[in-house]
Amino acid sequence: MSLGAHIGPEPTTDRFVVVMHGPDERSIPGNTVAVQADMPFNGLTTFGTSFLSKFECSQMPHPLLEHITFVDTPGVLSGEKQRTQRSYDFTGVTSWFAAKSDLILLLFDPHKLD
Numbered sequence: 833m834s835l836g837a838h839i840g841p842e843p844t845t846d847r848f849v850v851v852m853h854g855p856d857e858r859s860i861p862g863n864t865v866a867v868q869a870d871m872p873f874n875g876l877t878t879f880g881t882s883f884l885s886k887f888e889c890s891q892m893p894h895p896l897l898e899h900i901t902f903v904d905t906p907g908v909l910s911g912e913k914q915r916t917q918r919s920y921d922f923t924g925v926t927s928w929f930a931a932k933s934d935l936i937l938l939l940f941d942p943h944k945l946d
Contacts, residue, residue, distance in 0.1 A: 847886040848925065851902040854891025862887025875928060883920035903929050 862884040866876045876887065905926060930936060
């Protein structure tokens with residue numbers, strides 16, 4: 833396990849990253865976090881190893897994260913790329929997270945729309 837979340841200057845997320853409270857800073861691979869009994873992600877195993885390789889959990893001991901969990905998702909690809917350039921059911925995974933969410937924020941760059 834590596835430490836903390838990997839943050840870059842540009843939005844480059846190609847994976848689902850859950851940011852949640854934990855006892856220390858660490859990053860847990862998706863195939864591990866999806867089978868942990870004390871985590872709420874067991875249902876994600878149905879999306880297979882292609883998805884689990886694009887999923888991770890970053891934990892950190894911050895008081896705000898005791899009350900909220902963030903999920904950063906990959907961006908929506910344009911046109912046919914959305915369906916052909918992902919090796920897992922992106923819509924299904926997004927729907928799984930959305931069904932368990934209290935709030936969804938949709939952010940986009942209006943200068944990069946196709």
